[in-house]
Amino acid sequence: MLADFTSHDIEHAQRLAASRQRWRPGSVLMPAGAVGAHLLVSGWACSQRILGDGRRQIFDVILPGEGYGWDAPGGAVARPTVVALTSVETVEAGGLASVTEGGEPDGLRRALQAIQREEDVRRLEHIVRLGRLTAPERVAHFILEMRQRLGAGGAHNFPLPLTQEVIADLLGLSVVHLNRVLRQFRTEGVVELRRGVAFLQDERALAMTAVLAPRPAERPAFR
Amino acid sequence: MLADFTSHDIEHAQRLAASRQRWRPGSVLMPAGAVGAHLLVSGWACSQRILGDGRRQIFDVILPGEGYGWDAPGGAVARPTVVALTSVETVEAGGLASVTEGGEPDGLRRALQAIQREEDVRRLEHIVRLGRLTAPERVAHFILEMRQRLGAGGAHNFPLPLTQEVIADLLGLSVVHLNRVLRQFRTEGVVELRRGVAFLQDERALAMTAVLAPRPAERPAFR
DNA sequence: CGGTTATTTGAAATACGTCAATTCAAGTGG
DNA sequence: CCACTTGAATTGACGTATTTCAAATAACCG
Numbered sequence: 392m393l394a395d396f397t398s399h400d401i402e403h404a405q406r407l408a409a410s411r412q413r414w415r416p417g418s419v420l421m422p423a424g425a426v427g428a429h430l431l432v433s434g435w436a437c438s439q440r441i442l443g444d445g446r447r448q449i450f451d452v453i454l455p456g457e458g459y460g461w462d463a464p465g466g467a468v469a470r471p472t473v474v475a476l477t478s479v480e481t482v483e484a485g486g487l488a489s490v491t492e493g494g495e496p497d498g499l500r501r502a503l504q505a506i507q508r509e510e511d512v513r514r515l516e517h518i519v520r521l522g523r524l525t526a527p528e529r530v531a532h533f534i535l536e537m538r539q540r541l542g543a544g545g546a547h548n549f550p551l552p553l554t555q556e557v558i559a560d561l562l563g564l565s566v567v568h569l570n571r572v573l574r575q576f577r578t579e580g581v582v583e584l585r586r587g588v589a590f591l592q593d594e595r596a597l598a599m600t601a602v603l604a605p606r607p608a609e610r611p612a613f614r
Numbered sequence: 615m616l617a618d619f620t621s622h623d624i625e626h627a628q629r630l631a632a633s634r635q636r637w638r639p640g641s642v643l644m645p646a647g648a649v650g651a652h653l654l655v656s657g658w659a660c661s662q663r664i665l666g667d668g669r670r671q672i673f674d675v676i677l678p679g680e681g682y683g684w685d686a687p688g689g690a691v692a693r694p695t696v697v698a699l700t701s702v703e704t705v706e707a708g709g710l711a712s713v714t715e716g717g718e719p720d721g722l723r724r725a726l727q728a729i730q731r732e733e734d735v736r737r738l739e740h741i742v743r744l745g746r747l748t749a750p751e752r753v754a755h756f757i758l759e760m761r762q763r764l765g766a767g768g769a770h771n772f773p774l775p776l777t778q779e780v781i782a783d784l785l786g787l788s789v790v791h792l793n794r795v796l797r798q799f800r801t802e803g804v805v806e807l808r809r810g811v812a813f814l815q816d817e818r819a820l821a822m823t824a825v826l827a828p829r830p831a832e833r834p835a836f837r
Numbered sequence: 838c839g840g841t842t843a844t845t846t847g848a849a850a851t852a853c854g855t856c857a858a859t860t861c862a863a864g865t866g867g
Numbered sequence: 868c869c870a871c872t873t874g875a876a877t878t879g880a881c882g883t884a885t886t887t888c889a890a891a892t893a894a895c896c897g
Contacts, residue, residue, distance in 0.1 A: 522786030
């Protein structure tokens, strides 16, 4: 679905180059509620919320090449704070905003819809993960999700430049506990995170504990 | 925003009456992934997922008068299973599906967008609740959210016909623990749930523990 | 009523968080 | 290349929140 762009789309893309901007880790790329379509040219970011007492919950990771701050085609969307996790480069993509309001669904528009839905699905998974998975299950699930999102297919290692604090804030765990889960996985030869790279050693075991296939014929709920 | 419907919208509404349907609690109103706009004429429902081993996570409650199964204006949306929590009556609202694709944003279309965004915001709150709030905080937060959604404004009691099991599955807690939190609130004279009604006694205390104002100037995250 | 489902409670296990240090890795300036 | 600094990862000891198991009441429904 990302294939069939029109020449009109191409123009949009070309306008992007103008506004490249560099940020250091921790920078607020976009405050909560702000509008403005952007692309993450390089580096990793996340959307998050921070509570009054400092507790942080990360909603989603934003990968290099992905966008943020744009409206879903046809309507505004909840817009949490976006923060850089590594050094990042961004470009404005103001064109996107208008595209989403256009008439005929063209290539770009459909692509944006698809992305929006993926984000949506991921958010539901996130809710299940936080609400009903144990710490090891959350970690396993997250690692596999990351691999898939990175398009690392069956690859056994892939970049994951996130500190344990970030992963903990994503998974609703304390850093210390996350660290212990990771050590467990490491000593069991399941998976290892080292210097920003994930080394997947026992994929089957990981998938097992990830409680994958989270959509197995819903039960009738009561009786 | 719900005010300015066109006569065109009214027609849509009139077509609804045709397909009224009655369901008992526990019925699957709509299996995961299914499409088809519906309205909950009466009764309460929820969207949920159930894991292979029976663990359940509820994503959201659907109140009487609210809709489900429709596409957000302009694009498809993740579609979890919808289940009746009480006896419910539903009507098909097939018209909505087409409205969302229409050209000019009319009253109904804008209303749907607004609803969609509210759902969106609520889902983010839900993530924070599950990831970073303690059990008492989750419960307090949930009760206040319900009051607001019910339009019960400053009312001190309002209907909440949910079993503790449902609330537990919503908040990612065990029934037993939820029950204990509720007892705590009850004996402290904060709030009481009895026979499907919530009796709010110390609103201030509840709001306090709900960690309300969850959006207080985001910190720079790293230094 | 009688049967069923929901709520409530106690006791015990466990998962997870907090506190406080220590180690390790990476970068910087000499 | 070596201190030196800084942030991240790691570990131990301990406290607490939450779950699990099992059973007793209490509310609901035909």
